[in-house]
Amino acid sequence: MNRMARMLLACALSLPAPALAQQTTDPIAGRVVDELGGGIVDATVTVTNTDTGLFREFTSGGNGIRR
Numbered sequence: 191m192n193r194m195a196r197m198l199l200a201c202a203l204s205l206p207a208p209a210l211a212q213q214t215t216d217p218i219a220g221r222v223v224d225e226l227g228g229g230i231v232d233a234t235v236t237v238t239n240t241d242t243g244l245f246r247e248f249t250s251g252g253n254g255i256r257r
Contacts, residue, residue, distance in 0.1 A: 222250040229254025 222233040231252055238245040248256045 218246065218248070218256070220256065222254045 218237055220235075222230045222235060224230055229252070230250055231254070233250040233254070234247060235250065235256070236245055236247045250256060
């Protein structure tokens, strides 16, 4: 292997590899409110990905914001 090929190989090997285990979820934020805008305590919220069927379930706190 010539010197230029070795240098190119060394540069390629020193580059960061793409992450194999990347985060697949985004934080979910929101507030559960009634018709007057008041927070609903202990409301259960289920968020479902219709493509995969995976879901996450949350319960709202005292001001209607996710716990």
